[in-house]
Amino acid sequence: MPTTTALPPSVLISEVGPRDGLQSVSRTMPTAAKLAWIDALHGAGLREIEVCSFVPAKLLPQMADAAEVVRHALGKPGLTVMALVPNLRGAEAALAAGVHKLTLPVSASAAHSLANVRKTREQMIEEIRNIAALRDERAPGVKIEAGISTAFGCTIQGAVAEDDVIWMAEQAIAAGADESGLSDTTGMANPAQVQRLFKRLRAALGEHAGAAHMHNTRGLGLANCLAAYEAGVRTFDASQGGLGGCPYAPGASGNVVTEDLVFMFESMGVDTGVDLGRLAAGRAALANGLPGEPLYGMTPEAGLTKGFVYANGRRPATERLLAPLAP
Amino acid sequence: MPTTTALPPSVLISEVGPRDGLQSVSRTMPTAAKLAWIDALHGAGLREIEVCSFVPAKLLPQMADAAEVVRHALGKPGLTVMALVPNLRGAEAALAAGVHKLTLPVSASAAHSLANVRKTREQMIEEIRNIAALRDERAPGVKIEAGISTAFGCTIQGAVAEDDVIWMAEQAIAAGADESGLSDTTGMANPAQVQRLFKRLRAALGEHAGAAHMHNTRGLGLANCLAAYEAGVRTFDASQGGLGGCPYAPGASGNVVTEDLVFMFESMGVDTGVDLGRLAAGRAALANGLPGEPLYGMTPEAGLTKGFVYANGRRPATERLLAPLAP
Numbered sequence: 230m231p232t233t234t235a236l237p238p239s240v241l242i243s244e245v246g247p248r249d250g251l252q253s254v255s256r257t258m259p260t261a262a263k264l265a266w267i268d269a270l271h272g273a274g275l276r277e278i279e280v281c282s283f284v285p286a287k288l289l290p291q292m293a294d295a296a297e298v299v300r301h302a303l304g305k306p307g308l309t310v311m312a313l314v315p316n317l318r319g320a321e322a323a324l325a326a327g328v329h330k331l332t333l334p335v336s337a338s339a340a341h342s343l344a345n346v347r348k349t350r351e352q353m354i355e356e357i358r359n360i361a362a363l364r365d366e367r368a369p370g371v372k373i374e375a376g377i378s379t380a381f382g383c384t385i386q387g388a389v390a391e392d393d394v395i396w397m398a399e400q401a402i403a404a405g406a407d408e409s410g411l412s413d414t415t416g417m418a419n420p421a422q423v424q425r426l427f428k429r430l431r432a433a434l435g436e437h438a439g440a441a442h443m444h445n446t447r448g449l450g451l452a453n454c455l456a457a458y459e460a461g462v463r464t465f466d467a468s469q470g471g472l473g474g475c476p477y478a479p480g481a482s483g484n485v486v487t488e489d490l491v492f493m494f495e496s497m498g499v500d501t502g503v504d505l506g507r508l509a510a511g512r513a514a515l516a517n518g519l520p521g522e523p524l525y526g527m528t529p530e531a532g533l534t535k536g537f538v539y540a541n542g543r544r545p546a547t548e549r550l551l552a553p554l555a556p
Numbered sequence: 557m558p559t560t561t562a563l564p565p566s567v568l569i570s571e572v573g574p575r576d577g578l579q580s581v582s583r584t585m586p587t588a589a590k591l592a593w594i595d596a597l598h599g600a601g602l603r604e605i606e607v608c609s610f611v612p613a614k615l616l617p618q619m620a621d622a623a624e625v626v627r628h629a630l631g632k633p634g635l636t637v638m639a640l641v642p643n644l645r646g647a648e649a650a651l652a653a654g655v656h657k658l659t660l661p662v663s664a665s666a667a668h669s670l671a672n673v674r675k676t677r678e679q680m681i682e683e684i685r686n687i688a689a690l691r692d693e694r695a696p697g698v699k700i701e702a703g704i705s706t707a708f709g710c711t712i713q714g715a716v717a718e719d720d721v722i723w724m725a726e727q728a729i730a731a732g733a734d735e736s737g738l739s740d741t742t743g744m745a746n747p748a749q750v751q752r753l754f755k756r757l758r759a760a761l762g763e764h765a766g767a768a769h770m771h772n773t774r775g776l777g778l779a780n781c782l783a784a785y786e787a788g789v790r791t792f793d794a795s796q797g798g799l800g801g802c803p804y805a806p807g808a809s810g811n812v813v814t815e816d817l818v819f820m821f822e823s824m825g826v827d828t829g830v831d832l833g834r835l836a837a838g839r840a841a842l843a844n845g846l847p848g849e850p851l852y853g854m855t856p857e858a859g860l861t862k863g864f865v866y867a868n869g870r871r872p873a874t875e876r877l878l879a880p881l882a883p
Binding site: 323382383384387388415416417419420421422444447448449451452454455456486493494496497498503526527528531534535536 | 781
């Protein structure tokens with residue numbers, strides 16, 4: 230009789246760098262460099278990537294090549310190709326391009342919703358309803374994710390009522406979204422709050438409860454991801470090199486760094502499917518595509534720990550994690 | 557009848573910057589600058605400070621003024637004045653200077669013990685026994701802490717058996733130490749391991765279980781402190797500006813940053829007794845005493861969150877956390 234080996238627990242790391250990261254940078258990464266970066270991310274084992282946003286090129290020239298980027302990413306086996314859409318018009322373009330998953334940010338803060346998208350929260354829920362109707366008509370297999378932004382606090386209105394956060398998530402699912410996660414847009418979350426709110430979200434939404442999108446503004450990114458994991462979350466947004474996520478200040482990276490997050494989970498024995506050695510090629514591709522852009526992350530500099538073993542039992546070829554940059 | 561208000565949970569932040577931090581820097585901070593820094597740390601509410609180590613000045617000229625620093629620190633009300641001593645000779649000098657607490661690093665890794673102090677682990681336990689006898693004779697009120705270094709892995713031998721870690725801690729207490737904590741000397745710890753090992757330590761040592769000394773080498777410092785807190789630990793070592801802790805690489809700070817750790821706990825509703833606004837004066841004193849030295853920490857740059865309230869209900873005077881440097 231064959232021995233049954235228990236699989237290690239696992240998480241999905243959803244890489245948001247090519248959208249969230251590049252959108253925060255004022256320069257535009259050349260299309261070829263974006264494609265090389267996405268290739269490297271996929272090659273390292275990432276299986277969900279937010280590759281672009283569908284927004285007017287006049288507003289965000291960084292994303293003018295969205296359809297081309299999607300077309301390329303669709304050729305990667307096993308990859309869920311995700312795009313951010315702010316509204317129905319963006320959703321129409323994204324569905325036409327053939328994405329697998331749409332992500333739509335809806336704010337739990339009334340003040341932030343008006344300031345950010347000039348719509349009330351109720352109008353954003355209505356937008357989800359319209360997008361879901363369009364999806365049902367044109368591409369019923371496409372998933373819709375509603376990310377509840379400012380879920381842990383708002384720089385305009387301060388505290389955001391937890392009831393408001395859960396209410397928005399419930400409304401988003403009722404309007405046709407498949408999943409709803411929580412975003413620490415402003416870097417205000419703390420681990421106790423993260424645990425409390427994700428437990429409530431999971432109790433309210435069940436299988437529709439979505440990803441944790443944490444920022445590292447005050448250094449708490451990984452601690453907040455750990456708290457979310459302990460509350461049962463199994464999908465985590467992160468950005469290679471910590472690119473993007475509205476950093477407040479020099480040195481204060483915004484998004485959680487993919488490399489550090491993967492290292493944390495793998496060293497805990499939680500499988501991410503990601504190879505940190507191969508991820509180094511992504512970091513080099515990113516650095517080559519945006520020369521001089523500051524990249525964050527401690528693990529790439531420090532390397533793997535002596536004797537490191539991945540959660541699935543693999544041993545790394547080397548403890549070094551920095552690939553040489555292209556000449 | 558008066559209303560009974562439950563006190564928030566609390567932790568003790570043990571500031572190690574003036575010893576662990578300054579010992580890692582090749583330059584020597586002038587004595588007056590050290591005293592100003594210690595004044596500012598005490599003024600911010602820190603109630604345990606590792607102010608120096610008693611080692612031959614030939615080996616560590618940074619610590620040549622140890623007795624003078626201790627004398628000054630002893631004048632601060634409510635402050636536990638701690639010094640590191642590597643051996644009996646150092647303990648003799650520290651007791652003569654009048655410290656409240658001795659801390660002695662003992663390695664759980666046989667290879668690290670030999671490489672670091674040229675003594676076996678058994679010889680280090682014998683050293684604790686001798687130091688405890690000296691303490692009993694000369695200053696019975698002084699506490700002895702044995703910090704188990706390389707408790708989470710060793711850069712020389714790789715993995716360190718958890719049984720060895722617990723055994724060393726038990727031996728240290730049996731030899732006369734009052735408490736024994738665990739140190740992630742090499743930045744190899746992960747949250748699952750931290751929880752597991754501190755739970756074992758607390759089960760083995762009871763009230764003698766001591767502090768968590770975590771490093772931020774791979775960005776996991778705060779996540780590991782959170783894991784230790786969840787395992788019941790209530791004393792945490794940290795260093796202002798992340799100074800010290802054997803950083804591996806540029807950008808990879810070693811010690812957990814006091815400012816970020818205080819922010820994490822206070823935002824979770826866990827009282828530290830530390831005022832982040834006043835801690836800014838310590839950061840300025842440190843920067844003035846070591847011009848050009850890189851300081852880490854996200855919270856000082858980002859400032860407090862909008863509407864921030866300390867665990868004990870205090871409201872900060874301002875959300876800004878950077879004090880102007882002296883001219």
